[in-house]
Amino acid sequence: MSKPFLSIERLTQKFPDGQGGTLTVFENATFGIEKGEFVCILGHSGCGKSTIMNILAGLAEPTSGVVKMDGYEVSGPSLDRGVVFQNYSLLPWLSALKNVTFGVKAREPGWSKAKVEEHARQYLAMVGLEGDVVYRKPSQLSGGMRQRVSIARAFANHPKLLLLDEPFGALDALTRGTIQDELLKIWSGTGQTVFMITHDIDEAILLADRILLMTNGPFARVAESVEITIPRPRSRTEIVEHPNYYAIRNHLVQFLGQRSKELAGQKSDSTELRPDTVRIDHTDAEAVENPETSPRLRAVNE
Amino acid sequence: MFDNLTVNQRAALLSVAMLVVGLLIWEAAIPAQKAAGELTEYERLTGGGAPKAGVPPPSDVLTKAWEQLSNPFYDAGPNDKGIGIQIGYSIYRVLTGYFMAALVAIPLGFLIGMSQVAYKAFNPFIQVLRPISPLAWMPLALFVIQDSEASAIFVIFICSIWPMLINTAFGVAGVRQDWVNVARTHELGAFRTAFTVILPAAAPTIITGMRISIGIAWLVIVAAEMLVGGTGIGYYVWNEWNNLDLTSVIFSILMIGVVGMLLDSAFGFLQRAVAYAE
Ligand SMILES: Nc1ncnc2c1ncn2[C@@H]1O[C@H](COP(=O)(O)OP(=O)(O)OP(=O)(O)O)[C@@H](O)[C@H]1O
Ligand SMILES: [Mg+2]
Numbered sequence: 001m002s003k004p005f006l007s008i009e010r011l012t013q014k015f016p017d018g019q020g021g022t023l024t025v026f027e028n029a030t031f032g033i034e035k036g037e038f039v040c041i042l043g044h045s046g047c048g049k050s051t052i053m054n055i056l057a058g059l060a061e062p063t064s065g066v067v068k069m070d071g072y073e074v075s076g077p078s079l080d081r082g083v084v085f086q087n088y089s090l091l092p093w094l095s096a097l098k099n100v101t102f103g104v105k106a107r108e109p110g111w112s113k114a115k116v117e118e119h120a121r122q123y124l125a126m127v128g129l130e131g132d133v134v135y136r137k138p139s140q141l142s143g144g145m146r147q148r149v150s151i152a153r154a155f156a157n158h159p160k161l162l163l164l165d166e167p168f169g170a171l172d173a174l175t176r177g178t179i180q181d182e183l184l185k186i187w188s189g190t191g192q193t194v195f196m197i198t199h200d201i202d203e204a205i206l207l208a209d210r211i212l213l214m215t216n217g218p219f220a221r222v223a224e225s226v227e228i229t230i231p232r233p234r235s236r237t238e239i240v241e242h243p244n245y246y247a248i249r250n251h252l253v254q255f256l257g258q259r260s261k262e263l264a265g266q267k268s269d270s271t272e273l274r275p276d277t278v279r280i281d282h283t284d285a286e287a288v289e290n291p292e293t294s295p296r297l298r299a300v301n302e
Numbered sequence: 303m304f305d306n307l308t309v310n311q312r313a314a315l316l317s318v319a320m321l322v323v324g325l326l327i328w329e330a331a332i333p334a335q336k337a338a339g340e341l342t343e344y345e346r347l348t349g350g351g352a353p354k355a356g357v358p359p360p361s362d363v364l365t366k367a368w369e370q371l372s373n374p375f376y377d378a379g380p381n382d383k384g385i386g387i388q389i390g391y392s393i394y395r396v397l398t399g400y401f402m403a404a405l406v407a408i409p410l411g412f413l414i415g416m417s418q419v420a421y422k423a424f425n426p427f428i429q430v431l432r433p434i435s436p437l438a439w440m441p442l443a444l445f446v447i448q449d450s451e452a453s454a455i456f457v458i459f460i461c462s463i464w465p466m467l468i469n470t471a472f473g474v475a476g477v478r479q480d481w482v483n484v485a486r487t488h489e490l491g492a493f494r495t496a497f498t499v500i501l502p503a504a505a506p507t508i509i510t511g512m513r514i515s516i517g518i519a520w521l522v523i524v525a526a527e528m529l530v531g532g533t534g535i536g537y538y539v540w541n542e543w544n545n546l547d548l549t550s551v552i553f554s555i556l557m558i559g560v561v562g563m564l565l566d567s568a569f570g571f572l573q574r575a576v577a578y579a580e
Contacts, residue, residue, distance in 0.1 A: 057487060058486075058487075059487070076486075077483075078488075079489050082482075082487070085483070089483065091481060091502070092578045093502045093505075093576075093578035094502075094580050106490060110538070137579070139579035139580065158489075159448065
């Protein structure tokens, strides 16, 4: 097995639990992400998704274990890993444009002012922000606009890996749809790798190549890796007609509703806990099986 | 009758009305000096005939103000300088001491705000030194510095430093971790993070500290100049009191208020310039 682009090896995170003991959020989590892949991670609140993301970003140190990108160990944040924070994290004293040029200047210190600005404007236009809006401060923008500025800031830097922490959590369904489409458009044009946290199953199916499922904490596990066997380009209205859509959806709902609890808190002796790969494909006639009758359907260890 | 005026217009009318009524009451409350012919023998013998140093009416103060402000920069010897010169000396001392304090307080406040260790190490000194009345430093300053001018500036320095230091540390420590993380994910170095993220984020709190400091410095300079003498608006007030020229005393009190207000509104303007909404 060759090393994937991003490899997470035996990652363990413990925190003091506030009563003198320790809280093990997850232990020996091991998984990989291929170059150019779009991976979503689903799991209940508090299972440790943000903790994993902060470690991947280099903003937090794990208790033990390593993260390797392109073969090099991740230590500290880097411009190669762009982060879209859950709460946007725009700098409120800068205009939308300045928030993006802030990032571009850091990435390309040698560029002229005009070039930096042009580049920033291009990415703002890509997320649909043009004209006078770019001179507004974040407080004068709607939630969706702020989100788009934050996405533009991350994308303008061409990071090899994009880390998105519930980027659409606070948006209404309509804006969410538009930005999802924009995100897909940008991603498909650049070949970047995306790791995204979400709470929305349909969003994950629409966007991801693969969905990682986490059990509840403590001792949470990345238990399954579900392939989304729906060809691209996908459109919101058409994917629901695809024969695999409801099978995958039911599998995810069933995991989050039931098995995430059943599998929770199982302390394992294994030093490498890898997710089981799950492939559900009803388009292939021979593979038609009912996911309800065989929940571990075609689950193959890597 | 006032129904179609804005709130500001009504407030302005009320202010003017209060001023006029106040001045009228003041004017009416001053007893007229008795003419010499009406004095009794006894009064004449006990010196009652000499013009009595009473509180002057506002009309006198206004005349004085006009006189002084039409020629604010005359210089007729050490004890007779125009109000503009006196205020100029005071502002010079305040600004010198104040900016020296800012040069120390803001970088030090940054350090204290950024580092838990520095905060804990400096805190006991700050807590002991801060409540000391700035004028209590005066004898020590005069003895060590041996120069009254520099001692006054030192007193301004020591009184301005605390609000700036504490507010800078507080503002820097309170910068949201999210914003610092933005700097970190963009691989900004310590200096660029300090100048492009922490400074603008903490600026409103820092400027608030600077505004409090300039207010205190202006309060303290009057007292300091009364002590060290020579020049300045504080010295002027005290000198006119020694001359029993109460008209000048009242006029200079008003001038102290006006200059203080101008200094404060300059910082108010600065505060609005760096403010941001989250
Ligand atoms: N700095 C910390 N100190 C102690 N415990 C922490 C710390 N950060 C996170 N935790 C704990 O780790 C667990 C996982 O937190 P995390 O923020 O990763 O959850 P999450 O999966 O992102 O949840 P959500 O979906 O609600 O955002 C939680 O139980 C939380 O209480
Ligand atoms: Mg989270």
